[in-house]
Structure formats: structure tokens, C-alpha cells
Amino acid sequence: MDKTILGVDWGTSNRRAYLIDQQANCLAEYEDDQGMLAVGGRERFGASLDGLRTAMGIDATMPVIMSGMVGSASGWQEVNYLDAAVPLTELPAHLAPVAEAPWSANCHIVPGYAYRRGPSADVMRGEETQLLGAVVLGQRDGWLVLPGTHSKWVLLQDGVIQSLSTYMTGELFAMLSKGGTLSSMMGGDTSDAAGFAAGLDQAGVGEPLSNTLFRVRAGVVSRSAPAEQAAAFVSGLLIGAEFAAAARSLPAGGTITVIGSPALARRYAVAAQHFGLQCQVLDPHRVYCTAISQFIKG
Amino acid sequence: MDKTILGVDWGTSNRRAYLIDQQANCLAEYEDDQGMLAVGGRERFGASLDGLRTAMGIDATMPVIMSGMVGSASGWQEVNYLDAAVPLTELPAHLAPVAEAPWSANCHIVPGYAYRRGPSADVMRGEETQLLGAVVLGQRDGWLVLPGTHSKWVLLQDGVIQSLSTYMTGELFAMLSKGGTLSSMMGGDTSDAAGFAAGLDQAGVGEPLSNTLFRVRAGVVSRSAPAEQAAAFVSGLLIGAEFAAAARSLPAGGTITVIGSPALARRYAVAAQHFGLQCQVLDPHRVYCTAISQFIKG
Numbered sequence A, B: 001m002d003k004t005i006l007g008v009d010w011g012t013s014n015r016r017a018y019l020i021d022q023q024a025n026c027l028a029e030y031e032d033d034q035g036m037l038a039v040g041g042r043e044r045f046g047a048s049l050d051g052l053r054t055a056m057g058i059d060a061t062m063p064v065i066m067s068g069m070v071g072s073a074s075g076w077q078e079v080n081y082l083d084a085a086v087p088l089t090e091l092p093a094h095l096a097p098v099a100e101a102p103w104s105a106n107c108h109i110v111p112g113y114a115y116r117r118g119p120s121a122d123v124m125r126g127e128e129t130q131l132l133g134a135v136v137l138g139q140r141d142g143w144l145v146l147p148g149t150h151s152k153w154v155l156l157q158d159g160v161i162q163s164l165s166t167y168m169t170g171e172l173f174a175m176l177s178k179g180g181t182l183s184s185m186m187g188g189d190t191s192d193a194a195g196f197a198a199g200l201d202q203a204g205v206g207e208p209l210s211n212t213l214f215r216v217r218a219g220v221v222s223r224s225a226p227a228e229q230a231a232a233f234v235s236g237l238l239i240g241a242e243f244a245a246a247a248r249s250l251p252a253g254g255t256i257t258v259i260g261s262p263a264l265a266r267r268y269a270v271a272a273q274h275f276g277l278q279c280q281v282l283d284p285h286r287v288y289c290t291a292i293s294q295f296i297k298g
Helices: A042-056 A088-094 A127-136 A170-180 A193-205 A209-221 A225-247 A264-272 A284-293 B042-055 B089-096 B127-136 B169-178 B195-207 B209-221 B227-246 B263-273 B284-293
Strands: A004-010 A013-020 A028-033 A064-067 A107-109 A114-116 A120-124 A142-146 A153-155 A160-167 A257-258 A276-281 B004-010 B015-022 B026-032 B062-065 B107-108 B113-117 B120-124 B142-146 B153-158 B159-167 B255-259 B279-280
Touching: A004 A042, A004 A284, A013 A042, A013 A284, A028 A042, A042 A064, A088 A127, A114 A160, A120 A160, A120 B209, A127 A142, A127 A153, A127 A257, A127 A284, A127 B169, A153 A225, A160 A225, A160 B209, A170 A225, A170 B169, A170 B209, A193 A225, A193 A264, A209 A225, A209 B120, A209 B159, A209 B169, A209 B209, A225 A264, A225 B209, A257 A264, A264 A276, A276 A284, B004 B042, B004 B284, B015 B042, B015 B153, B026 B042, B042 B062, B089 B127, B113 B159, B120 B159, B127 B142, B127 B153, B127 B255, B127 B284, B153 B227, B159 B227, B169 B227, B195 B227, B195 B263, B209 B227, B227 B263, B255 B263, B263 B279, B279 B284
Parallel strands: A004 A064, A064 A107, A142 A257, A257 A276, B004 B062, B062 B107, B142 B255, B255 B279
Antiparallel strands: A004 A013, A013 A028, A114 A120, A142 A153, A153 A160, B004 B015, B015 B026, B113 B120, B142 B153, B153 B159
């Protein structure tokens, strides 16, 4: 019988689990809201994982591989970041065994990466697993983009991270929508094409975000700009800032590979075209399953 | 007997009232939390103002001059923005009488300004009153900076607004402190000199805020940067963005005039020095009282 493994993508707010075989097929999947913050303390992760296993009907001998915030200082067990120089395909040799696993099988956490440049650092936890999948699928070079709450732009060369920049795009959008000066005008359709394009344009000008955000409001209250485009404009402003920064390192006509849901990937494809770049998309589910299959011991 | 007027600086969250004579002396002052949002509806502003008058022991014949969000669409009565071309000293000719004043005396609202540049707009409500005071005190030319929740940078030429840029500095700082990825590390001393200077430096590089903010966290979790400097760093990053943008229009060694509380003015003076600018400070209380005295009818 084929060997299988339970992959758990354990994030801050949610977790997703997938039962995966050596051919990267997904045999079962499960999702709930028991992210790191909901678990409520280090000592409860074991029981929480056991609950997930039971809910999926998986027996207690199944090996488990976890990635994401579960390996952070506020997670189950802090796992040191790998240095960016470690090739992604070497991740299976750097797994951290969980000291207090809830059952007899092997439980491991995938380490994140830290990318240091002088006194400055950027980090990832969880995205390294996606990147490994992309590399195994042949995407060993070029710019990979993982959009979301914290969008990651990663430059790979022969499967090694050469550059990492994180943008708090989704988090800032959510904050601005939830309260403050702009929130009353953030209810519009974020995919409004004209508003999104205007935001991308503005991002290319390079003025400070604290100023351009205020001008969204100023435009509406002075009746210079339509309120219903404000949300799409802010989305364009934040996503455009990623492209404007990355464009410094990317040749015109260069290609980015987006690993993201269809809705987000579409928005990034529009932005790529706006900034004169090519865009290809990798399915995050396929990429994840491919990565996890690499952790099955032969 | 000398003529007096009641000036009310009626903002979003708070209001401040000052009884002022023709020589710009402040004879009484009052402050409470009955800002625009607390009043709870347009029809309640009259009673709210009457309550303020009673609390100050001011009789019902006193003229009242109000500025700030009281004149916005969510305030007592919406007052159209003046065009930036209207000289600040002409504000007394553009006051909007309040249609439903609570007592017999004259109640007026000072209009804000809209500054339009192509399709883009910036606006102020309340700061125009401060600017009038500065102009009357002789500050008719150059860059005036009004730091705060929404920092305003205004270029005056002969008492006319030539440029206006608003930065959501205080609002973004408060949002980032209140929740999200950075909040747990925002409790440090915002006046930490090394952290503030490092933030100013980073702002000068011009990378997107959504990225530099994440790197604050990345620096701390990867042990590249001290957590206790994070709040001062973010303050430097946000204030520095104002200076980096303004520096494009300001000659090296140029002077800015800050109208702000001593604590904020000190921080802006440090930033000015960092960016090679001179900084002088005007007391906001004196500036406000000077402006309000201009509205006393001779």
C-alpha cells in the first residue's frame, strides 16, 4: 500500500489539513478555524492536533508534517528560521521533531526562512512549503509571488532564495476597512476595474502611502473621485506598491509566477500587465500537495 | 468693554472652546469629549453647543465661531470647501452662518479648504484657522507643518495656500498599535532616539510602507532588531515619510514652521535636523487665539 502523510498548514487564524500520498494526490482534506490564536496556549496544540486527526478519521500511526505559525514563538514549538542560503529541496533534512507529540507517529514542523540583508531582515513561515512545491514542479528560477495577508515576493535561483520581500497588503487593507477615516468608503467592489487601475497608477508615482490613502478620502469628500471606486483604488494602491518596488529588480517584460487563489491571481495578473510584466499562475493546492509528498520517507 | 467671541475647535473626537478678546487673549477655556462622533446626529449639535455655553457660564448673546469637523457632511452643517486660491486673511468674509443656532447670537462655521491638483485633491477642516493665526503672526510664506492624526504640510506664499499634503501619520500609528502583526511590539518608548533615527533613515530609502512595516516584525522575530525600539522606529518611519516627500520641494537647509504641542514639535525638530532642514515652532494655542480674534466684528 502506498505511503501517506498528513500535511497541516497551521496558520494564525485557520488551519487546513490534507492527507497526501507519494504521487502528491490529496486523499482527504479538512479545514477549520483552529488557527494558532484559537488554540489558546502551547500546551493545547497536542490535543488540538489529536482532535483534527479524529475528525478526519485518521489513525494514530499517521506521520504529520506541519508548516506555518505553528512553528513560531507563539505556536506549538518555536523552530529556528533557516538561512536563505539553504536550498528549498533540503527542507526535508531540516524538519524539527515535535517534542511532545500527541500520539506515537512522527510529528514534524517545517522551518521557516530568514533572509538577512545588512541590518534588515525578512522572514517567512509556511510559504517555504509552497516554494518547495513550486521548485519540485520545475519552477526553480525567477520571481514567485504569494499574495495574501502578507504578500511574499521571492526571487529564486536554482531553487535557492536570493531575495525576499514581504508586504502587509491584505492586513493593511483589512485594517483600513475595519475602522478609521477610510472605513466608511471601503465597502465598494474591490474588483472595480477603473478604480483598481487608478490605484495601480498612483502606486507607480511612489508617493507615501500615508498621503495617498488620505487623498482617497479627500477625493471623495471634495467630490473629485467616486466613493464606489475607493475600495478598488486602495487595493490597487497596495498591490501596486508591491509591483512598483519589484519592478526595480525585474526587467520590462519579465515574468512573475503567482501562487494564489484564482480571485487573487486574477488581480495580480491585471497588475502585472499594468506594470509591463508577464504573469503565470500556479495552483496553491497542487503546489502544497507536491511539497508535502516530498516529506514522505521512501 | 472689550468685545469677546467664543471659539470652538470642534473635531471628530474632542472639542475645545476658548473665550477670546480682540487682543487675542484667552479669557476662559474648556475641553470635553463631545466631538462630532459623540454628539450623535445633526439635530443634537445645537443643544450640545448650548450645554458647552452653560458649562462655561457664558451668556446667550456671545457670538460663536466654530471650526473643524463640525462643518463636515457628518457634522452640524456641511460647509463647502474654499478653493486654495482664496487668501487665508479672507476667511472672515467666507464664514457660514449656522441656520439653526441654539440662541440669539451669531453662530458661524469657518470653511475648510480643498486643494486640487489635476484629478487629485487634498482637504483640511480646522487647520485653516491655525494657518490664519500663523499668517496674522507674520508667517505668510514657506512650509507650515501641523502634525497629528492627520499631519498637514502646507506651502504658503503671501498668505495663500500653494500646496497641501496630508499624511495619516497619527491614525496609522494608532491602527498598528491597536491590532495586527505589529501591535504586540508597539508598547515601547516612542521617543527612543536610536529607534526613531533608524526609522527616519529607513523612510529616506523610499521603500513601500507595507514592506518596511513587516520588516519591523521580521527584525524582531529573527532577533536582528530590538523589540523595545519598534514603536519609535515606526514613528520615525511614518514621520520620516512626510519629510522624505516634502524634501523634494524644499531646498537643503530650508526652514519649516511646526504648529504643534511641545512633545510633537520636538519630534519634528529631530526629524527636520535628520533631513537637513531648519525647524521653528509656533505655539498652537497662541496661533488659534490669534486667528479667532480676527473674527470679532470691529
